[in-house]
Amino acid sequence: MASRRHPPISATTRLTAVFGDPVEHSMSPLMHNAAYEALGLDRRYVAFHVTAEMLIAALRGVAALGILGVNLTVPHKERAMRAMDEVSSEARMLGAINCVVNRRGRLIGDNTDARGFERDLRALNVGVSGQAVLMAGAGGAAAAAALAMTRLGARTVVIANRTSERARRLARRMSRITGGRTDFRWRALDALIDPDLLGRVACVINATSMGLTTRRFAPLDYSATPYDCVFYDMLYSRAPTPFIQGAMRAGRRAADGAGMLAEQGDLAFRLFNGVAAPPGLMRRTLMRALGRG
Numbered sequence: 303m304a305s306r307r308h309p310p311i312s313a314t315t316r317l318t319a320v321f322g323d324p325v326e327h328s329m330s331p332l333m334h335n336a337a338y339e340a341l342g343l344d345r346r347y348v349a350f351h352v353t354a355e356m357l358i359a360a361l362r363g364v365a366a367l368g369i370l371g372v373n374l375t376v377p378h379k380e381r382a383m384r385a386m387d388e389v390s391s392e393a394r395m396l397g398a399i400n401c402v403v404n405r406r407g408r409l410i411g412d413n414t415d416a417r418g419f420e421r422d423l424r425a426l427n428v429g430v431s432g433q434a435v436l437m438a439g440a441g442g443a444a445a446a447a448a449l450a451m452t453r454l455g456a457r458t459v460v461i462a463n464r465t466s467e468r469a470r471r472l473a474r475r476m477s478r479i480t481g482g483r484t485d486f487r488w489r490a491l492d493a494l495i496d497p498d499l500l501g502r503v504a505c506v507i508n509a510t511s512m513g514l515t516t517r518r519f520a521p522l523d524y525s526a527t528p529y530d531c532v533f534y535d536m537l538y539s540r541a542p543t544p545f546i547q548g549a550m551r552a553g554r555r556a557a558d559g560a561g562m563l564a565e566q567g568d569l570a571f572r573l574f575n576g577v578a579a580p581p582g583l584m585r586r587t588l589m590r591a592l593g594r595g
C-alpha cells in the first residue's frame with residue numbers, strides 16, 4: 303500500500319524505467335518504487351519490454367517523453383552506445399551501458415556494474431587484495447568483475463571461458479585498461495578443474511550465464527580450493543544457483559548476485575533522481591522479495 307506521503311499517479315508524475323528483452327522477471331521496479339515511496343517522491347519506476355530492433359527508437363522516446371533515466375539489461379548494453387550524446391569513462395572502458403541518464407534531453411550513458419559488484423564484495427567482507435582470483439566468463443559482466451578485481455587489489459585474475467579466444471581478448475583489454483596493476487591471464491573452462499590453480503585462489507566468480515540458460519554449471523572441483531575461498535555467482539535467484547549449490551556442498555562461503563543488483567539499484571537511483579535512496583532500503587526490499595528475511 304502507498305504511504306501517506308507518496309503522491310498517487312497524476313499529471314505531474316515522472317518516470318524512470320528498465321528496458322530489456324525479456325524484462326518481466328526484473329526486480330528493479332520493486333526496489334526503486336520502494337525508495338520513491340519511502341521518500342514520498344512523485345515518481346514511478348516501470349519495466350518496458352523493448353526488443354533489440356526497437357532499442358534506438360525507445361531511447362529516443364526517453365528524451366522525448368522526459369523519462370528521467372533508464373536501466374538497460376540484456377540484450378541492450380552494447381548496442382545502446384550509439385544512441386548516447388555522452389558516455390562516461392567507465393562505460394567506455396567496459397564497452398557497455400547499463401544506465402542512461404536524461405539530462406535536459408541529452409542522454410548520458412554510464413555503467414554501474416563494476417561499482418555495484420565492488421560495493422557488494424566490500425559489504426560481504428570479501429578481500430582479494432594481493433590474491434589470485436578465478437573468473438568464468440568473458441562477456442560484459444566479466445569485464446565489470448575484472449575491473450572491480452583490480453580496484454580491490456587482486457594480484458592475478460585468471461579468466462576462463464568456453465570460447466578461450468574471447469577470454470584472451472578480455473584479458474588483454476583489461477591489462478591495457480588497468481595499466482598492468484593486475485596480472486590478467488586466460489584459459490579455457492578446464493581451468494575450473496585444475497587443482498594447481500584452484501589450490502591458490504581466494505575467490506571464484508561465475509560471470510557466465512550458465513545456471514540461467516542451463517540448469518547446471520560447468521565441471522568445477524570445489525574441494526580443491528582453500529577452505530576460506532569465496533564463491534560468487536553474478537546470477538541470482540530465489541533458490542541457490544547450481545554454482546552456489548556446489549560451493550555449499552563443499553562447505554565453502556558463497557554469495558549470489560542479488561547484493562550486486564541492490565548496490566547497482568542504489569547507484570542508479572542516485573544518478574536518475576539526484577538524491578540517494580534510504581540506506582539499505584533497496585537491498586532489504588530485494589532480499590525480502592527473494593524470500594531471504
Ligand code: NDP
Nearest residue numbers: 439440441442443444464465468509510511536559562563
Ligand atoms: P554475455 O552474453 O556478455 O556473456 C555470457 C557469458 O556466458 C560468456 O562468457 C559465454 O561464453 C558464457 N556462456 C553462456 N552460455 C554458456 C554455456 N552453455 N557454457 C559455457 N559458457 C557459457 O552476458 P553478460 O556478461 O552480460 O552476463 C553474464 C551473467 O551475469 C548473466 O547471467 C547476467 O544475468 C549476470 N549479471 C548479473 C548482474 C547483477 O547485477 N547481479 C549484472 C550483470 C550481469 P562464450 O563467450 O563462450 O559464449
